[in-house]
Amino acid sequence: MAPERNSRPPIRHRGPVIMRGERTAEDTTTDQRLLDQRGPADWVHNDPWRVMRIQAEFVEGFGALAEVPNAVSIFGSARTHRDSPDYEQARRLAAKLAEAGYAVISGGGPGIMEAANKGACDASGYSIGLGIELPFEQGLNEWVDLGINFRYFFVRKTMFVKYSQAFVCFPGGFGTLDELFEALTLVQTGKITRFPIILFGSQFWSGLTSWIENSLLESGKIAPADVGLLHVTDSVEDAVQVILDAETTRHRRAAEQAAQLAAQQASEKATELW
Template sequence: MTRAQAAKSSDEYRKGATTLRGSKVPQTTTDQQLLDRGQDADWVHTDPWRVMRIQAEFVEGFDTLAQLGPAVSVFGSARLKPDSEHYAKAVQLARLLVEAGYAVITGGGPGTMEAANRGAREAGGTSVGLGIELPFEAGLNEYVDIGVNFRYFFVRKTMFVKYAEGYVVLPGGFGTLDELFEAVTLAQTRKVTSFPIVLLGGAFWSPMMDWVRDSLLTAGMVNESDVERLTVVDDPAEAVALIVAGDRRIAGGDW
């Protein structure tokens, strides 16, 4: 069985560094157990010990990625098929990022993530996958060279931000939007150094940007500078050019 087949198998489940199969596949995730304290007081005794596991995940991520070098995080739907226009764009994007000197970081799963990892691998670059424990996904896609599996979303999100010079976001669902708006919020509140965030796919993203301008900006809930953090393009080459230009501005202290 190849890694791609294993990733699609409902009989295999990744839980941190552990692989479970068959009857050993759990019905809940570690994140669910952390957030759902139940009806009794057992959480008082178990949650402090979870801190050690959380700490271990941070250490593992930091240790694995510390020497990664310049990288860009790429996000998008896990549901895209290889014959999708956006899948092809993600492959091309990753190739161009590698040619520009960046490693490519994804969530390590199927769809857009697989496409970006594939593009990075085929271009001879570093292909990183940061997986997450989910009940409906298992394992990393076959194009990941450096893979880390996390139990906790918030630890994984830290790695996406900490080791990226910028974000490129392709069309996706709730998970993609979550990553996008968390990055914008961190930049807006200056919790992280501002870095370029590029939305690839004009037909998909333009309606959202219209709503941001017409509703949020008009109502005074965000500033014009917040909206300007997001740039919509259709060409992967233009997305890479924006990342490179934004990265240089950061290095020069112009943000």
């Protein structure tokens, strides 16, 4: 007799590979095996070959996401329950963004990530999940239209940054903070074009923003303008408007730069003819 569906052994993801049963026994991740300290010569036999796997993961991600339209990444805790107000707000925000023409990108897991993907689907939008191999199985939620499971955190974070026009961080833990400060650092240092970084939930984020202003700013560790990189809100409509306004500003600046370049080229051509 075939086993009952609920008696099936758990599934484990290893990058794009799915394993079930005894093959799920491995208790380390690809990131851990890469970063763990090895013997003095062991890297000669292992790490150079990992470069090919890393390269392949970048190629796979770039290929899958190359035609994604303007998108917004939504981060937050995987532990957020479905009956939580944060879950409902994330779902509503994703739906509003989808209605405005944005794809919605999440980490593809449960909690806030699931809410974001569900909201995009509810509004017939494009729902994307970028998963990660973890020691404990998480898997992609059922509302992901386009899903990619990554082995390496740094490859996954590159995809979030490259294909997003804005970041929205709902209450979350270390993973959410990691994505938040990655985006802040890249914008602050000019490594990427400035885009909105929105903290949703003023009460949750108040301690962090106070520390940034009272410790980092007052001690001279950041510039006054750096504080303005964060926008804190409790309103879905406000978050959407901030993102739309930023896109309008980007288009205006691009048009101004194009006009300046055309004028400069026309002036140079006139000078040559003269």
